[in-house]
Amino acid sequence: MSTANWAIDIDRDDIARAELVADPPAPLAPGQLCARIDLYAMTANNITYAVFGKPSGLFGNDQGYWDFFADREAPGRLPVWGFATVTESAADGIAAGDRFYGYYPMASEAVLTAGNIGPGGFTDVTPRRTTLPPIYNQYQRIEALPDYRAADHDYWPVFRPLFLTGWLIADQFEDEGDYGAAQILIASASSKTAIGLGFSLARRPGPRPETIGLTSRANVVNLAAQHVYDRVIAYEDIMTLSPAAPAALVDMAGNGAVTRVVHSHFGNNLKASIIVGKSHWDADAGQAALPGPERQGFFAPGRSQKRIADWGGAAFGQKIAAAWLAFMDVAPRLARIDRRSGGAAALAAYREMLSGTADPGAGIIVAP
Incomplete structure (x- = not known):
């Protein structure tokens, strides 16, 4: 053809x-x-x-x-x-x-x-x-x-929509007082949306929760070297985290096995469990009853519309522009x-x- x-x-x-x-x-x-x-x-x-x-x-x-x-x-x-x-x-x-x-x-x-x-x-x-x-x-x-x-x-088509999603998730955490979490676990941490979230959280002024990137063991060293998260650990090491420290989970991939481990490990000390994407489309989504909070979906267009209503379109655009230009200064080292x-x-x-x-x-x- x-x-x-x-x-x-x-x-x-x-x-x-x-x-x-x-x-x-x-x-x-x-x-x-x-x-x-x-x-x-x-x-x-x-x-x-x-x-x-x-x-x-x-x-x-x-x-x-x-x-x-x-x-x-x-x-x-x-x-x-x-x-x-x-x-x-x-x-x-x-x-x-x-x-x-x-x-x-x-x-x-x-x-x-x-x-x-x-x-x-x-x-x-x-x-x-x-x-x-x-x-x-x-x-x-x-x-x-x-x-x-x-x-x-x-880098615009690669990162722009994903960075915006990560930035909006970070904004929601700040708006919600971080759900009372002392640590934010970010699953599928090498994904571009996760990197946008980690970058945006790191730029917050003042005290904030520790960010912990969760990834496969093969990715830990390279991802840690990017300095996007405070810590990077392998999925197999989730159980080494203190279950007494209030935590929140942001799941970028919809992988039920990881979700079950985190929910079971933290129980009621897991203050929020947010699912963003479904890139692991053929994996168990973990919909069975789990200890801890009910999982909630994150929908970037809805959050955008809320913030445009809160701040006005011009102010929303200015905030995004400032964050985006800061991210573009480091994007070339994050992805080829x-x-x-x-x-x-x-x-x-x-x-x-x-x-x-x-x-x-x-x-x-x-x-x-």
Whole structure:
């Protein structure tokens, strides 16, 4: 098949079944635009999108991540974060050559329906997307991003959405008085969301809980050398932590075995248990009754909307920008960029991430 215009179709019921398909362009309707996807990231976060592709209650309605870029009767199109350049436009205020950062399908091109067009960007108003979280429907002109630096370009799709999630989790901990915890255990600590959380907690002024990164034994030395967490230990060493010290767990991967060990070890001294992602999509999620607190999910778009309501959009943006630029000063030492090109490489990158064999020290970006 020609790979000039391609997409990757994923079985909604079995995310391990994915194939590269031809995706020929179609005529644009009024208000639509076609954008060539220049660059996107493939991370464990995308596997979470696939796991929750079907309606799961995350959005408070009967929609899931598959609804952003595919009709219900069609195979799933995985959302990814990246940059794209408009090649054709039937939307007033958007011209060929305009560049946007935002949410795209795992494909070489995307057709979007533009509304609320302004100097800063636009909102996709495709009918099936209008009831989905607004943060996913906003497309920002690169030139209008206040904290964009050309030197950071490749790190934006790799880290930006994940760092924002980590920063929002850290904000929630501060807002909740750290749930009374003296130590915060962060599982899957080599993940990029976890690193964003550890970095954000470390920047807090004044007293704060100790941060303990939990990872596989093979990753301990390298992760500790990054100095993101106060301590890094292997999963097998969780039992060496003092069960008398109030703790909180942030689980980035949905691994039930780790959750059970932490809950059993700390019991009622575990003050909060927060699950963020499901990158270990085929692992036991640990839903059986556990000692200690009930597990709670964290949903970044909801937290963003709360803080925008609390602070106002401008203040929220300023806080994120300051944190992001500080993080970008250290990001190159935290992950190297692993660039892939073309549809076959995109499919291979998805399968690699799905299998859990991707190098946590790399940020995979795909140039379609």
